[in-house]
Amino acid sequence: KKAIVQNDQNVDAYYMLAALLNEHLDQPENSVKHFRKVLNLQPKHPFANYDLALVYHGLGDQTRAIEFYQKAVAVNPELKTEQNDIAFGIGEKEAVASESVIYQKNQSASGDDSTETNGQEHFAPTAGNGDRVNEPNEIPNGQGSSNEERMGKEKDREQQAATSQLPSSPTTVKTTVVLVTGATAGIGKATAEVFAKNGYRVIMTGRRQERLADLAMSLTSQYECAVETLAFDVRDQNAVQMAFNDLPDDWKNVDILINNAGLSRGLDPIHNGNTEDWETMIDTNIKGLLYVTRAISPHMVGRKKGHIINVSSIAGTEVYPGGNVYSATKAAVSSLTRSMRIDLHQHNIRVSQVSPGHVEETEFARVRFDGDTQRAEKVYENFQPLKSVDVAETIYFIATRPAHVNIQDVYMFGTQQANATTINRSGR
Numbered sequence: 001k002k003a004i005v006q007n008d009q010n011v012d013a014y015y016m017l018a019a020l021l022n023e024h025l026d027q028p029e030n031s032v033k034h035f036r037k038v039l040n041l042q043p044k045h046p047f048a049n050y051d052l053a054l055v056y057h058g059l060g061d062q063t064r065a066i067e068f069y070q071k072a073v074a075v076n077p078e079l080k081t082e083q084n085d086i087a088f089g090i091g092e093k094e095a096v097a098s099e100s101v102i103y104q105k106n107q108s109a110s111g112d113d114s115t116e117t118n119g120q121e122h123f124a125p126t127a128g129n130g131d132r133v134n135e136p137n138e139i140p141n142g143q144g145s146s147n148e149e150r151m152g153k154e155k156d157r158e159q160q161a162a163t164s165q166l167p168s169s170p171t172t173v174k175t176t177v178v179l180v181t182g183a184t185a186g187i188g189k190a191t192a193e194v195f196a197k198n199g200y201r202v203i204m205t206g207r208r209q210e211r212l213a214d215l216a217m218s219l220t221s222q223y224e225c226a227v228e229t230l231a232f233d234v235r236d237q238n239a240v241q242m243a244f245n246d247l248p249d250d251w252k253n254v255d256i257l258i259n260n261a262g263l264s265r266g267l268d269p270i271h272n273g274n275t276e277d278w279e280t281m282i283d284t285n286i287k288g289l290l291y292v293t294r295a296i297s298p299h300m301v302g303r304k305k306g307h308i309i310n311v312s313s314i315a316g317t318e319v320y321p322g323g324n325v326y327s328a329t330k331a332a333v334s335s336l337t338r339s340m341r342i343d344l345h346q347h348n349i350r351v352s353q354v355s356p357g358h359v360e361e362t363e364f365a366r367v368r369f370d371g372d373t374q375r376a377e378k379v380y381e382n383f384q385p386l387k388s389v390d391v392a393e394t395i396y397f398i399a400t401r402p403a404h405v406n407i408q409d410v411y412m413f414g415t416q417q418a419n420a421t422t423i424n425r426s427g428r
Contacts, residue, residue: 001217008213014038015048028055030220033227036248046076053088062089064250178399179203179254181234181292182261184211186362187311190392191258196225198396203251205230205243205261205292234261234288235280244295253303256399257296259289260311262329264368267322278325285329289336297340301347308344309395310337310353314411317355318420330355334409341408350406352398357413357420358385382425383416 003013018034021027032055038048049072057065069088073080084090178195182188183204192204196219206212209231216227228251232239244252262285265277293308300306315323316330334353341351358380365376391412398407416424 005210005213008209009041011038011041018051022055027224028058029226030224031055040246044075049075050079057088066090175201176255177201177203177251177253178256178258179296180258180260181205183215184208186364187359187388187391188260189215190388191260191395193219194392194396196223196227199225201226203228203230205232207231207233234292235283237291240291241295253299254296255306257293257308258395259292259308261288262311264326264364267368269322270324273325281325281329286332289333300349304348307350307399308340309398312353312355314355314357314420320420352407354391354394354398354410356386356391357417359388359391360385361388382427383423384428385414385417386412
């Protein structure tokens with residue numbers, strides 16, 4: 001994990017981490033993200049597709065197992081054998097598919113290299129030149145599990161998949177994909193954590209790749225969830241579209257889009273306003289939201305399913321001194337939310353927004369005042385504002401209502417804040 005933080009293009013580090021998670025730590029679901037990252041960085045990796053085929057086979061997802069087996073064979077034809085075809089249910093012998101995946105048999109000069117495990121032959125893949133290579137989940141120096149242990153775990157996972165309960169069971173991995181923009185801090189980060197904690201598959205976006213990587217590792221280790229990260233600036237339409245185009249196929253169908261990325265710059269009266277700050281707020285808060293929505297919503301329309309939740313602000317309704325352009329951008333978000341709802345309701349897509357007042361545990365005030373920490377802290381002096389997790393839990397509530405319920409807007413303050421400018425600062 002440290003190697004990945006130091007170099008997020010390190011294919012070997014991602015592959016080794018995925019292999020460790022899949023077998024040595026018995027976390028196959030968590031390994032998927034890292035095997036996929038390997039393929040993003042090196043599409044023709046000789047074994048990553050095959051590893052994913054094995055993982056999905058073990059999890060009982062034969063559709064994906066076959067998909068990645070076919071991709072693996074296209075990249076590395078040496079992996080295509082009669083035994084593997086049978087194991088993955090390919091061709092006429094589908095009915096006699098074996099209980100566990102059988103690796104390609106390696107005939108070495110000294111004879112058959114296979115071992116007997118639970119009555120089945122266990123074959124090792126070859127590198128294409130006749131030399132045996134480490135199996136994807138094999139730990140060198142004798143520290144890995146034995147073949148018997150590996151096959152036993154594989155069988156256990158198959159049995160668990162075969163007897164899995166309905167999707168409402170907390171032990172079932174959710175397939176719902178949630179995308180959160182601006183997830184590197186504040187409300188976005190807290191929102192990603194809430195959904196990850198509840199078992200959703202989460203795509204986190206932001207400009208700071210290192211923060212995204214750190215948060216992804218934290219979430220996967222704490223909650224054993226599936227997480228994908230995309231580093232880009234929402235103000236760059238081409239970057240937005242390219243990022244979504246590069247998503248793995250099974251991550252492209254975003255079910256819940258949370259347009260959280262936004263900021264405020266400056267608190268000057270209009271005649272002293274910094275036009276660069278104005279451009280930044282307009283490009284991020286309005287155009288960025290539009291670019292992301294334009295990239296995601298057509299897929300929702302095509303599937304007749306989806307939910308878009310925009311993070312607005314009470315500033316969109318209640319203007320205050322110096323809030324001019326920021327208030328205007330949030331008023332635009334509110335108008336867009338209502339307009340999007342009209343456009344998309346006929347496609348069975350819900351559209352909502354949450355509009356909070358003061359929220360601490362974010363970078364909002366510090367960004368507004370160009371990193372002036374002391375000035376930022378005074379904003380929340382002597383009263384208890386909302387916390388980022390309060391807003392995140394409200395977003396989660398909105399997203400988890402029954403399918404026939406669309407919450408249009410939640411307007412929320414801390415108890416000591418009555419409106420944009422009326423605050424009881426008698427102490428926390």
